[in-house]
Amino acid sequence: MTPAAAAPSAIRRVRPPGHEGLADLLIENGRIAALLPAGTAPPELPTLADGEGRLMLLPALVESHIHFDKTLWGAPWRPNSSGPTRNHRIANEQAVLKDFPLSLAERAGPLIEHCVARGSLHFRSHVDVQPAFGIARIEEMLALRQRYAHLVDMQLVAFPQAGLITAPGTADLMEHALALGLEVVGGIDPSGIDHNPVRHLEAVFDLAVRFGRGIDIHLHDGGELGRFEIERIADMTEAHGLAGRVVISHAYALGAFAPAELYPLADRLARAGISIMSCAPSHFMAPPLAMLRSRGVNVCSGSDNVRDTWSPMGNGDMLDRARLIAMRFGWSKDEQLADAFDIVTHGGAKALGLGERYGIAPGCDADLLLLPAESIAHAVVSCPLERTVIRRGRVVARDGVLIADAALA
Amino acid sequence: MTPAAAAPSAIRRVRPPGHEGLADLLIENGRIAALLPAGTAPPELPTLADGEGRLMLLPALVESHIHFDKTLWGAPWRPNSSGPTRNHRIANEQAVLKDFPLSLAERAGPLIEHCVARGSLHFRSHVDVQPAFGIARIEEMLALRQRYAHLVDMQLVAFPQAGLITAPGTADLMEHALALGLEVVGGIDPSGIDHNPVRHLEAVFDLAVRFGRGIDIHLHDGGELGRFEIERIADMTEAHGLAGRVVISHAYALGAFAPAELYPLADRLARAGISIMSCAPSHFMAPPLAMLRSRGVNVCSGSDNVRDTWSPMGNGDMLDRARLIAMRFGWSKDEQLADAFDIVTHGGAKALGLGERYGIAPGCDADLLLLPAESIAHAVVSCPLERTVIRRGRVVARDGVLIADAALA
Numbered sequence: 001m002t003p004a005a006a007a008p009s010a011i012r013r014v015r016p017p018g019h020e021g022l023a024d025l026l027i028e029n030g031r032i033a034a035l036l037p038a039g040t041a042p043p044e045l046p047t048l049a050d051g052e053g054r055l056m057l058l059p060a061l062v063e064s065h066i067h068f069d070k071t072l073w074g075a076p077w078r079p080n081s082s083g084p085t086r087n088h089r090i091a092n093e094q095a096v097l098k099d100f101p102l103s104l105a106e107r108a109g110p111l112i113e114h115c116v117a118r119g120s121l122h123f124r125s126h127v128d129v130q131p132a133f134g135i136a137r138i139e140e141m142l143a144l145r146q147r148y149a150h151l152v153d154m155q156l157v158a159f160p161q162a163g164l165i166t167a168p169g170t171a172d173l174m175e176h177a178l179a180l181g182l183e184v185v186g187g188i189d190p191s192g193i194d195h196n197p198v199r200h201l202e203a204v205f206d207l208a209v210r211f212g213r214g215i216d217i218h219l220h221d222g223g224e225l226g227r228f229e230i231e232r233i234a235d236m237t238e239a240h241g242l243a244g245r246v247v248i249s250h251a252y253a254l255g256a257f258a259p260a261e262l263y264p265l266a267d268r269l270a271r272a273g274i275s276i277m278s279c280a281p282s283h284f285m286a287p288p289l290a291m292l293r294s295r296g297v298n299v300c301s302g303s304d305n306v307r308d309t310w311s312p313m314g315n316g317d318m319l320d321r322a323r324l325i326a327m328r329f330g331w332s333k334d335e336q337l338a339d340a341f342d343i344v345t346h347g348g349a350k351a352l353g354l355g356e357r358y359g360i361a362p363g364c365d366a367d368l369l370l371l372p373a374e375s376i377a378h379a380v381v382s383c384p385l386e387r388t389v390i391r392r393g394r395v396v397a398r399d400g401v402l403i404a405d406a407a408l409a
Numbered sequence: 410m411t412p413a414a415a416a417p418s419a420i421r422r423v424r425p426p427g428h429e430g431l432a433d434l435l436i437e438n439g440r441i442a443a444l445l446p447a448g449t450a451p452p453e454l455p456t457l458a459d460g461e462g463r464l465m466l467l468p469a470l471v472e473s474h475i476h477f478d479k480t481l482w483g484a485p486w487r488p489n490s491s492g493p494t495r496n497h498r499i500a501n502e503q504a505v506l507k508d509f510p511l512s513l514a515e516r517a518g519p520l521i522e523h524c525v526a527r528g529s530l531h532f533r534s535h536v537d538v539q540p541a542f543g544i545a546r547i548e549e550m551l552a553l554r555q556r557y558a559h560l561v562d563m564q565l566v567a568f569p570q571a572g573l574i575t576a577p578g579t580a581d582l583m584e585h586a587l588a589l590g591l592e593v594v595g596g597i598d599p600s601g602i603d604h605n606p607v608r609h610l611e612a613v614f615d616l617a618v619r620f621g622r623g624i625d626i627h628l629h630d631g632g633e634l635g636r637f638e639i640e641r642i643a644d645m646t647e648a649h650g651l652a653g654r655v656v657i658s659h660a661y662a663l664g665a666f667a668p669a670e671l672y673p674l675a676d677r678l679a680r681a682g683i684s685i686m687s688c689a690p691s692h693f694m695a696p697p698l699a700m701l702r703s704r705g706v707n708v709c710s711g712s713d714n715v716r717d718t719w720s721p722m723g724n725g726d727m728l729d730r731a732r733l734i735a736m737r738f739g740w741s742k743d744e745q746l747a748d749a750f751d752i753v754t755h756g757g758a759k760a761l762g763l764g765e766r767y768g769i770a771p772g773c774d775a776d777l778l779l780l781p782a783e784s785i786a787h788a789v790v791s792c793p794l795e796r797t798v799i800r801r802g803r804v805v806a807r808d809g810v811l812i813a814d815a816a817l818a
């Protein structure tokens with residue numbers, strides 16, 4: 001559902017990155033019609049926003065990995081009650097959410113609105129597909145997406161959190177979820193959770209091929225085990241012609257090897273058209289994002305768990321995530337800080353297949369973020385909350401707060 | 410310079426940590442006079458702040474390691490232009506600051522005000538003592554401290570950035586700086602910068618003993634080299650009876666060893682009364698702060714470089730720093746998040762020797778932070794900017810903005 005086209009309008013006196021001086025933007029039918037020198041947009045057009053030379057014009061942020069269905073965002077503070085292993089966390093989540101007083105929409109709805117107010121308009125959310133939650137969770141998430149379709153673009157991943165092989169009934173539920181409209185086939189730790197890497201990956205790719213979908217696999221399996229799995233994912237991606245449609249999320253294993261050892265694997269990922277999603281965690285080994293990018297691998301990022309039973313952290317702010325990425329790798333040069341920003345914008349757009357309509361150029365959707373900064377580098381380190389968010393040519397949030405009408409269709 | 414005592418007043422309906430239910434606070438002569446059940450403070454007293462049951466009452470944050478003299482905070486964005494090594498950065502800073510258009514006060518003054526607005530009222534700032542900058546930098550920093558004495562408590566460290574032995578003239582300048590009123594003797598990488606660990610440390614401790622001062626040593630030297638130096642610092646601290654007055658800043662070496670190897674060294678630090686200052690960097694090995702605390706070592710933290718020629722990062726927000734600490738170590742339990750908060754409050758107060766007047770109890774200075782959160786854990790993960798900062802019983806900042814009068818004496 002695309003919102004009805006807004007009347008033509010102009011954004012005045014803003015600084016697009018890589019653009020000499022100030023610019024005006026013409027917006028027509030929810031898209032960027034033209035980038036003009038500042039002061040040359042027709043004065044009779046309504047002014048959508050005026051940067052007064054002080055605001056940068058940026059593309060909306062891309063949240064490439066979040067779990068909206070898990071969040072407790074709308075609920076009172078709840079101390080983390082999970083045991084230490086992934087299986088503890090899976091069982092703990094099942095126990096906590098079983099009788100939780102707030103519905104998925106009451107928890108995730110406010111978080112979606114918060115994310116929008118921070119500047120993200122494109123999302124990929126994983127949705128648990130496990131018999132413990134049944135089809136209800138999937139239907140609730142689809143309904144929530146529908147409710148916010150005017151405000152955000154959201155891809156949903158059918159995510160077999162508890163295992164695709166080991167949790168009985170999951171394979172059938174995955175098919176059901178994909179049939180209902182979840183776009184992407186998820187996977188998780190083929191060895192660590194499902195204890196059978198080849199069978200797990202074959203099942204994931206089989207679903208992707210049968211339903212004509214992309215793939216996004218959670219891969220926490222580390223070291224040589226993770227590397228083995230990444231190589232098999234590359235094999236299968238090439239065998240099935242899925243270049244550009246496969247994301248490996250987390251991929252901690254890529255942080256375990258010296259650069260020289262990783263080059264061949266990075267080159268393989270680049271050739272296979274596989275994107276790497278990393279939150280750049282500071283308490284784990286993170287994939288070396290600069291090296292991966294330098295070898296041609298597309299990299300995107302996400303908030304992952306946001307205040308849920310898995311983690312109290314996460315804030316849904318992808319500009320803060322760019323700052324965390326830069327800190328994680330000690331990036332301090334303007335070009336490096338711009339790389340961090342590229343990961344949370346164009347890198348995400350590529351991983352999610354947003355295509356030519358994403359960006360700041362004539363023809364692109366007018367999905368934009370305006371904020372006070374002197375450069376992209378400055379935006380990343382300062383993370384100002386004074387943000388104006390524009391969706392298809394309408395202002396939907398100002399100063400970190402959603403405009404009341406925007407929450408409604 | 411302490412501000413003139415404000416009239417008695419009350420803070421109403423706030424939640425102090427570890428306190429059952431809501432409380433009122435009586436403030437007299439800039440100190441906490443009493444903690445009372447909510448609703449029982451005399452209604453005729455002026456209301457300094459009303460938490461309406463929604464705000465936590467916390468002690469002001471403690472910034473234990475910052476370089477105010479280096480910051481470019483007040484200046485237009487300047488891309489990082491430094492080479493890769495510490496010696497490149499020293500030379501680059503000298504070159505950039507030589508003819509910089511803004512004075513130290515014009516750069517650091519706005520940063521001090523920003524830090525106060527984020528809730529820090531107690532600071533330890535290192536001040537470069539190197540012949541390239543001469544006595545002027547020290548005098549400018551002393552003048553700046555004087556200007557803000559009504560607003561913040563600030564200790565200054567005489568910091569031989571370019572080396573105490575290798576940079577000719579530094580030792581004399583150190584004596585001069587201490588005689589002028591800098592409270593703490595600084596040191597830096599006895600091997601990495603000064604290439605003579607024993608002679609460097611003897612010089613530092615000699616100054617501390619002669620001037621009757623504490624010590625704060627930047628120790629980036631890693632691995633076995635750093636461990637050797639930490640052991641010598643412990644030797645000298647014990648030999649000179651300086652327990653409680655020595656801080657080792659950064660101490661990356663402590664991140665290089667397995668816990669069992671570190672226990673004896675941690676126990677030694679605890680016995681010697683040496684505090685560890687860590688920014689919990691995510692791109693270096695960080696000292697294992699939970700383990701150190703569990704062995705009785707006091708831990709504090711700081712912003713370190715804030716938008717200066719060394720690093721574009723840093724934001725002077727010690728609540729954000731607590732969040733970064735928790736993320737760095739994967740702390741997710743409420744007790745762990747409270748540990749992170751303790752490091753940026755009571756840990757700092759102990760390292761800086763603030764004594765009994767720091768805290769939330771009758772008799773303590775009314776240096777306080779109010780913010781909307783349900784618990785300390787919630788405050789750490791959410792880092793709200795809606796903060797009310799109280800200095801000696803006066804409100805000096807609201808919602809992240811210094812109250813105009815507060816900047817003036």
